[in-house]
Amino acid sequence: MPRIDQAGFASIADGVAGASSTGKVDPVAKGIFSASAVSMPLFVVASGQRELRLDLFRGLALWMIYIDHVSPDYLTWFTIRNYGFSDAAELFIFISGFTAALVYGRATFESGFVIGTARVLRRVWQIYTAHLLLFLVLMAEIAYVVAVSNKPSFYIHEMEVADFFRDPGAVMIQTLLLRFRPLNMDVLPLYIVLMAFLPLVFLLARVHRDLPLAASILFYILTIRYDLHLSTYRDGFWSFNPCAWQLLFVFGAWCALGGGWRLIAVLNSSLTLWLAVAYLCAALFVTFTWYFPQLEGFIPAWLSRVIYPINKTDFDILRFAHFLALTVVVLRFVPSDWAGLKSPFARPLILCGQYSLQTFALGVALSFAGYALLMELDAGAALHFIVGVAGLLVMYCVARTFTWYKWATAERESAPMLSRPL
Structure with missing residues (x-):
């Protein structure tokens, strides 16, 4: 049975306590074993290193989000959505918390809290402006x-934009406040709020390495107990409740700051693996009862009362457990040195994962265009497949264009000043 070696999870980036090229142990990595209350975060990725598994699975999450949106009735059978309690949203939020802690945690603890917070807020502003631009593009599409469809009311109600067409001025103000958004535009507002509170996570980590996770769990319990949530325009609520989903984001950040390293013994346990497999199988069976009602009789009534409802809005604990079980299995069979990471088949996913914000926004815009096309043509399974693949190809081409542009501009900026045109 494959095992998660120390260079494996800690190289959810490249060896936390490994020696550097000079033979010296990274002092941050060394601090993992010295004290629980530290003044520096316990980064699990060496400075300057990139963990391709993070890019790979973030790209996979972006592709699955697009597929789930463009063809919710056909192509979702090619994603994880219909095979368990969690879906691509959990994967995207966890990796977002993990990578944010790596990038901005290092900046915060090396350059100071004020500078680190400024960099976090700059990223928050970038996500916010991307959200507004995506809103404008999506509303233009709708x-x-x-205007051209024979069933305009269908799209207005399907995309939940009736208020915008009724009173666009007031709704635009609510959009700026993140209190109004069309269907499928819930992830970026959640990401904005979670990123805005990331400096608080670093402050708590400075006091004690496990304090952010402990505070997050407590806040999650209070959220479920007292129904804490954020409201939306006209007495609604956020489809992804930040008060609950912060648990997954903070858990990702905690893993990046050294928590993942300390979990290696648990992850290497055969008992953990088989419990994860058993839970995934049970979740698969329960999920199948939603699509094949004849299977419902095999689930005891008392068990149904315990597990239902499996609430996505408030990030049900069963969804969290399902994500953890998937993570245990994936880490066992996809080590950091997995040859597939260098495969040309993995390259499109890795590129999309490296430009996650741009790829996500493009995927949402493309998904509505593809969905409207499929609805207008009353398309069958074949056309659903063609539209799905075409959208993925566009996302890959755009990510590759960004990669080329970054290379071209970097080469130009590194050229001698005298060789540059005035």
């Missing part, structure tokens, strides 16, 4: 489809 307006065009409504």
